[in-house]
Amino acid sequence: MTADLEPFFNPKTVAVVGASARKASVGGVIFRNFLKPAFKGTVYPVNPRTTDVLGITSYERVSSVPDPIDLTVIAVPAGIVPKIMLDCEEKGVKAVIIISGGFKEIGSEGAYLEQQIVEITQRSGIRVIGPNCIGIYDTNTGVDTTFLPASRMGRPGKGYISFISQSGAFAAAVLDMNAQSGLGVSRVVSFGNKADVNEIDLIDYLGKDPETRVIVEYLEGLSPSTGGQYLQTAKMVTQEKPIIVVKAGRSARGSVAAVSHTGALAGDARLYDFAFHQAGIINALDFEDGFEMAKTLASQPPAKGNRILIVTDAGGAGVMTVDACDALGLRVPEPPEKEKQILRSAFPGYCSVNNPIDLTGDTDAERYQIAFDTLLGTPHYDAAIAIVMMQVPLLDLDIVERLLSIVRKYDKPLVACTAGGRFTMSGARLLEEAGIPTLPTPARAAKAIWSLVKYGEIKQARREEESAS
């Protein structure tokens, strides 16, 4: 079943139905996407009204293309989509993405059209993503069926986080946000009305995908008929890699709104919490939270316990980080007397050595090095937060190299927290490029570390289950 999805993400040949030279048309934008150097396969325009598009021979229908077609992308009005699907069946196309809207989301007339597509799919074995979606954005293969121009929606670079969403609006917003913040993605899929391919197929595929380290999903609800299978699949996947779900419709009033949005049964939040816990799914509060946990899990190892070391150059930020850790059930234990003694002799008397280790505002990068070398190698800590307020005068960007060497030396997860303007942002970008997740507030840094502790617990629980059975 998973192998069936390969032509969506890695097609050798693509037909774009509705391709045109017009930049403002959906088919025009999608066709152009496949002409970019990132896509290594061959693309064929299909448009009965013309014989060539941008100098490339155009075909009247998919079945007139002389070569076999792995993937067809359809961007024409809903009414003629069933006819094109029949043509794809005749041609032996393996996979179809239907971008077009105007199906069951608009009422009974559209639902009738969609039913025809479902029947062709089931009969022919053609796999279908959509209709009513923006389809796929894949940084590994250059497949890009998103139809918003670059001026409106940025395209992020290569990364290891994959994102799936029924909603196209969210997929577009997530791509745009990540392009802006510099966070790379692997494969992004908006699957719309789910005439065929659904979230179960996708987490199964991405679970086995070597280019995906973390899966993020936007979910309004599970259906009674497929919810069990979804959770079972998720449980398999979370053995290998984390799944983070942004679940909307948690409140009673929100779940009513979800019904009118996608018809999803958002249902009782406690039931979802329980089911997600069983399946090893990590629940995110929102996209910001979800992608901050995802970038952390994609770049740092899971923690083996919940004892957090905090090293800071701003005492207040240290205190706030302790509060945030405490609220998440993380522990911030004091160092043993022996290590405190080492730190006391290395630092000025006004530094605090009690965890948070407060290096104070006249610190340089060297003090950070000493604090981590003294404590992170001991068995007393499982993970660390480095608070690096870069306004302090003696701290320079060599702090990035120092933190990186610490991560390499102790193989324990570390995240950084820093907040400020231009200088700080350039430091933050360097830290992130070096693989150190960097968060702008104590609460968000604590949440990032929590995700590593949580995923460590999920893996551990799974190991215990296995050895018990």
Added chain:
Amino acid sequence: MTADLEPFFNPKTVAVVGASARKASVGGVIFRNFLKPAFKGTVYPVNPRTTDVLGITSYERVSSVPDPIDLTVIAVPAGIVPKIMLDCEEKGVKAVIIISGGFKEIGSEGAYLEQQIVEITQRSGIRVIGPNCIGIYDTNTGVDTTFLPASRMGRPGKGYISFISQSGAFAAAVLDMNAQSGLGVSRVVSFGNKADVNEIDLIDYLGKDPETRVIVEYLEGLSPSTGGQYLQTAKMVTQEKPIIVVKAGRSARGSVAAVSHTGALAGDARLYDFAFHQAGIINALDFEDGFEMAKTLASQPPAKGNRILIVTDAGGAGVMTVDACDALGLRVPEPPEKEKQILRSAFPGYCSVNNPIDLTGDTDAERYQIAFDTLLGTPHYDAAIAIVMMQVPLLDLDIVERLLSIVRKYDKPLVACTAGGRFTMSGARLLEEAGIPTLPTPARAAKAIWSLVKYGEIKQARREEESAS
């Protein structure tokens, strides 16, 4: 007492002790700050080692300056500060900011020096901010005693939020962050060791300050001797304008860390919650939360109730906003049947009219206008959230003008929620410049609206107290 603080913020004459031509020296940076055109008064360098600084006559001591001095800024080693204070006493200086560290924060030797300063202050009536602080950054008068170079710490423009903090590191980070995000400030004060001026003096002064609409404060704890007076003063101020406190040391472990940071009694979180509630103080989770509430309260009127209208072009974001409102105790009532009917006849059938009003991804600015015109003028709603995902193709930047006209027309608070890349960010900046607070996630938009509801309740409770007494 408040009038006493005027020379700190609006001095006609300033002496900088430690002024020099060296850009790397603290006194050098501060002296240069006062030469900028934003400062309209006269600045005198005081430095016994030279006769002029950057071409301006320098004086051996403050008392040798021929004119009266309103404010002296001291940036020389701690050991000679008491001698300079005596000289200021002789000169009749009204206010002194002591930037220098090396006082009670470093132990008993420093505490002895600080005690000498306290004695001079009490005897002479000279008001002192510091020692061990970065002092004042005032966008109204150009007073700027912050000594970090612009490359390290940005300076924000004029706004109506004032910020006070014992911690200098936080004041610097807050300035730098706001410079980056474009959020203006009014007066920012880091008051360090509080040898004289403390948070009570400052909230009293800023409470009466016409250039301050919202006060944000970073606080680790109140002392048993002055806590009561602080709360009493806060209660007076919150009648006129909101006070938002970022309180660190809420957890048991965090309150221990706070003791070693500033010696503050962070104490029991529930006690603080109760005391803040009585005083009408709004508690923020962290700086991000605090300044997002502050910018909202500085630009929108308080809400007269908790019934929130949500209008969105992304159904999922609508659902998540309902969840977030629900978690904060806000209501999201359905529109009456009559208004629903109006919306149904104006919108395509696939739009939802149940609140969230889901205009869907093919909306233009016109649909927003219709939704707000139909509902926000009715007595059924107290405030609104406009979710504007700007990736959708038919929405252009005229949405800014539309939302602005709605705010003007109905005099009910409105915040926007938008998330994305370059195009979205330019839209968000335009919205903010037009006075519409714009937040990047549903949860943060809901929190912003909550702050307006909360401050409305605080004002209402105060009115009821008054009419009862």
